[in-house]
Amino acid sequence: MKQIALTLIIIISACAVTLAQTFAKIDTTASVVVWKGSKVGGEHHGNLNLKSGKLIIEDQKITGGDFTVDMTTITNSDLTSKKWNKKLVNHLKSGDFFDTKNHPDAYFKINDISTAPSGNAGEYTISGDMTVKGITKPISFPAKVTIKDKLLTAKADVIIDRTAFDIQYKSGSFFDNLGDKLIHDNFELKINLTANLE
Template identity: 45%
Template sequence: MKNLFRTIAVFVMAFMAFSFTTLNEGKKEIKIENSKVVWKGYKVTGSHEGTIAIKSGFLNFNADQLIGGEFTIDMTTISSTDLEGEYKGKLDGHLKSADFFGVENFPTAKLVLTEVKSSGKNSYEVSGNITIKNITEPVSFDLSVYGNKANAALKIDRSKFDVRYGSSSFFDGLKDKAIYDEFDIVADLEF
């Protein structure tokens, strides 16, 4: 009987040790309801900002080290937060139209982390591929991880994804109607 209890105790301790050592390893799904992605676009006369929803995503860890990840963004949710009423409706509709992201034909965008290098405690230099409107381009950015949260800030050049509206890279004479090619994305993630 003592041997049976001893065997059970060893099994329970081994199981608990295994459970705790693998707690921070592997694939960690993003809790989309607790995560937020904010965008900000700039024009000669000001800026606009808003949100966009994560459809799905995960981060991969080896022990406590980030080693990769992947995110799918629901482009149909792109929305401005700095306007209200009619003007908000017009801008949101325009961003979803073929002039910008063409969400009817391209309802999702994707980011795949291809290389992750530690740059300090909880900080990483990340390289990846981002796909918008079925065009894939490389992107690099910094990402921080604290406990079960991560945040990152990216600059994206929309002209590389055939988003031409108001871009002085494609059209001359826009003057104060020009919209800058680079826009910002700030992601606050929970997993």
């Protein structure tokens, strides 16, 4: 009898967890990803499009999820010359950088979410696996998340070391005497996500 009761408790608990878990589908048209890279004496920035994504929600908090970035959509926003704008974008798509012909997508999978050191409501540290050019590395970054009714919004500033993904072009970590041709290893992604809870 005790065994039956214990089994029922386990089943009921499992059902309760399942019911508490919901999903939020990322609205790719409303979400924005802005990239920024810097070099000696200047910087460039532009946009990337999200291809797809979903988040797992439990008790009004994100507990997991993943999303895909379409690297072929990379644009530049600061160069007004069409010639130089196109030249930069094509270079970013080439093998020197993201090699979008062979690796059109980048991926991120959430592995862990913890309360940010600030302790402020809605502020978290997100850790997970980032895949660029077929190479997967762990990264962590701060994020601010708001859930109201059926709408989730999130903002994050992500710093990525490009050399971890075999992007070594004009990196001071691999080449000497680059002078003013040096391109910094870290690039930044400013992410604004909008997702709809199911």
